[in-house]
Amino acid sequence: MSAPPLLRIEFPARAESLAEVRAAVQRALATQHIDARIAARIVLAIDEACANIIRHAYRGCGDGRIALRIERHRERLRFRLRDRAPAVDPGCVKPRDLSECRPGGLGINIIDETMDHWRLRPLKRHCGNVLTMVRRLHARKA
Amino acid sequence: MDKGSELRRDGDWAVLRIWGEVDLSWSQDVRRQVLEAYAKVKSLAVQLDGVSYIDSSGIAALVEGFQHARSKGGRFALLAPSEAVRAVLELARLDRVFPIFTDLAAARAA
Numbered sequence: 001m002s003a004p005p006l007l008r009i010e011f012p013a014r015a016e017s018l019a020e021v022r023a024a025v026q027r028a029l030a031t032q033h034i035d036a037r038i039a040a041r042i043v044l045a046i047d048e049a050c051a052n053i054i055r056h057a058y059r060g061c062g063d064g065r066i067a068l069r070i071e072r073h074r075e076r077l078r079f080r081l082r083d084r085a086p087a088v089d090p091g092c093v094k095p096r097d098l099s100e101c102r103p104g105g106l107g108i109n110i111i112d113e114t115m116d117h118w119r120l121r122p123l124k125r126h127c128g129n130v131l132t133m134v135r136r137l138h139a140r141k142a
Numbered sequence: 143m144d145k146g147s148e149l150r151r152d153g154d155w156a157v158l159r160i161w162g163e164v165d166l167s168w169s170q171d172v173r174r175q176v177l178e179a180y181a182k183v184k185s186l187a188v189q190l191d192g193v194s195y196i197d198s199s200g201i202a203a204l205v206e207g208f209q210h211a212r213s214k215g216g217r218f219a220l221l222a223p224s225e226a227v228r229a230v231l232e233l234a235r236l237d238r239v240f241p242i243f244t245d246l247a248a249a250r251a252a
Binding site for chain 2: 015018019022037044047048054055098099101102105106109113
């Protein structure tokens with residue numbers, strides 16, 4: 001039996017939603033007594049993931065919605081973001097070379113650096129994508 | 143959440159002070175302000191001590207300012223980035239790229 005989620009919210013896929021989402025994630029993490037620096041990184045990574053969905057999956061059209069679920073399984077936090085945007089090719093979503101100084105494209109690097117692993121999966125039967133990210137609480141990553 | 147910006151002239155520099163949370167909902171406006179400032183001066187400093195949160199879209203606005211200055215022979219500096227800003231700059235390895243100073247006097251002297 002899975003544990004009850006720490007957070008389960010659904011919100012409009014608009015940039016204006018992000019401040020409220022960050023606050024909700026922050027509150028959920030605070031209940032788990034997670035180190036403030038790690039919590040800040042996780043909040044940033046989730047914000048980046050949501051921003052990518054808004055900009056690239058929904059292409060900023062603003063009509064879609066995003067569902068976020070956070071669960072804790074022992075010493076792991078699992079974050080699941082689901083959208084109903086057209087399928088995204090996971091092969092196109094990868095971190096970029098940070099030695100290049102150019103604007104944009106940092107979101108995946110932030111997710112990659114913050115999470116222990118993540119997976120983007122387009123849904124086969126329905127329109128949408130699911131991004132699952134896992135972070136160990138006692139991982140070496142800051 | 144309180145957020146805002148103000149632009150002031152200080153000799154041949156302009157200082158754009160921004161505060162609050164810089165995310166996707168506001169970063170395009172910050173980007174526009176950074177680039178518009180270069181219409182008036184060749185040297186721009188962005189003061190970041192009041193920024194409580196910044197995401198990659200906000201960082202991208204700063205990178206554009208930096209690149210604009212480089213391409214036009216101007217100067218670009220970040221002043222007193224908050225801990226939140228520093229953490230993201232370090233994550234993106236941009237703390238080694240941006241000229242970062244405690245205040246405008248230090249940027250001027252560099």
